[in-house]
Amino acid sequence: MFYGFSAAWLIVIIYVVLLALREGKLRRELDRVRQMVEKR
Amino acid sequence: MRNKILFALAAFAAALIVRNLYVIFFVLGDEQNQGAIWRIFEFHFPAGILGLGGFIVATIFSILYLVGNDLRFDSISASIIEVSLVFAAIVLVTGSIWARIIWGVWWAWDARLTSMLICWLIFAGYLMLRRAIEEPTQRARLSAVVSIFGGIDAIIVYKSIEWYRTQHPGPVLTIRGANDAMPEVWQHTAYWNLLAMTCLAIILVMVRMRQEGVSREIDSMRRLAHSY
Numbered sequence: 001m002f003y004g005f006s007a008a009w010l011i012v013i014i015y016v017v018l019l020a021l022r023e024g025k026l027r028r029e030l031d032r033v034r035q036m037v038e039k040r
Numbered sequence: 041m042r043n044k045i046l047f048a049l050a051a052f053a054a055a056l057i058v059r060n061l062y063v064i065f066f067v068l069g070d071e072q073n074q075g076a077i078w079r080i081f082e083f084h085f086p087a088g089i090l091g092l093g094g095f096i097v098a099t100i101f102s103i104l105y106l107v108g109n110d111l112r113f114d115s116i117s118a119s120i121i122e123v124s125l126v127f128a129a130i131v132l133v134t135g136s137i138w139a140r141i142i143w144g145v146w147w148a149w150d151a152r153l154t155s156m157l158i159c160w161l162i163f164a165g166y167l168m169l170r171r172a173i174e175e176p177t178q179r180a181r182l183s184a185v186v187s188i189f190g191g192i193d194a195i196i197v198y199k200s201i202e203w204y205r206t207q208h209p210g211p212v213l214t215i216r217g218a219n220d221a222m223p224e225v226w227q228h229t230a231y232w233n234l235l236a237m238t239c240l241a242i243i244l245v246m247v248r249m250r251q252e253g254v255s256r257e258i259d260s261m262r263r264l265a266h267s268y
Contacts, residue, residue, distance in 0.1 A: 003137050004077075004080040004083065004084075004133075004134045004137045004138060005079075005080070005083065007130075007133045007134060007137060008083045008087065008130045008133070008134055011126060011129050011130050011133065012126065012130070012240070015123075015126045015244070016244075019244065019247055019248065019251075022251060023247070023251060026251055026254045026255065026258070027254070029258055030254055030257060030258055030261075033258050033261045033262055033265065034261065036261075036265050037261050037264055037265050040265055
């Protein structure tokens with residue numbers, strides 16, 4: 001039973017971590033592109 | 041404002057999940073034949089509803105995109121599908137663990153399990169397709185078509201336990217007209233957990249949609265930069 005509960009929450013936690021990593025990557029990319037546009 | 045809604049929803053979901061876990065582990069008794077393992081149902085069922093429900097809702101948004109060519113519908117559809125895929129993975133994994141204990145096997149190629157796996161693979165393919173196509177309108181159009189195939193399969197998955205009598209049990213909830221429904225208190229706990237997990241799904245979809253918005257902004261700024 002505990003394996004089932006652990007597996008379910010592990011999947012959610014992994015997805016939340018991936019979502020947070022993507023958020024950071026997108027913010028950095030947005031800043032980079034903004035700077036690129038401002039320079040031009 | 042949006043962040044406040046997210047935090048309020050997260051606090052509500054967290055409180056509800058703690059309450060539900062307490063009820064599942066300390067209040068509800070064991071099932072006569074299955075023992076303690078039946079409790080997995082309390083997560084298996086809400087995850088299934090959110091996975092399949094999400095796929096169907098996302099398919100509706102995909103159809104709306106094809107009708108109106110509004111890229112916002114494509115973003116909503118993609119966000120819902122990604123989150124639904126997480127819940128569908130939970131269904132497959134918890135179901136497999138449950139099957140190992142009760143049936144003695146990790147997997148059976150019965151109608152419900154097989155159609156669910158196909159559904160998961162179709163939507164995993166949907167996300168891969170989106171990564172492979174750069175041009176936004178072409179990506180939205182092709183992925184919307186794939187989403188329709190997946191949406192049809194999601195309906196088949198939902199109805200499969202009524203249409204085919206194979207390994208997977210038939211309906212066990214009163215709302216679905218089960219002949220041998222499980223005790224009401226178990227059903228109510230499952231609905232409370234569905235509410236908690238729905239809040240969690242809404243939070244994840246909102247965050248994912250915000251990311252889609254940022255991606256669109258990056259795309260348009262890139263186009264602007266290259267047009268100089």
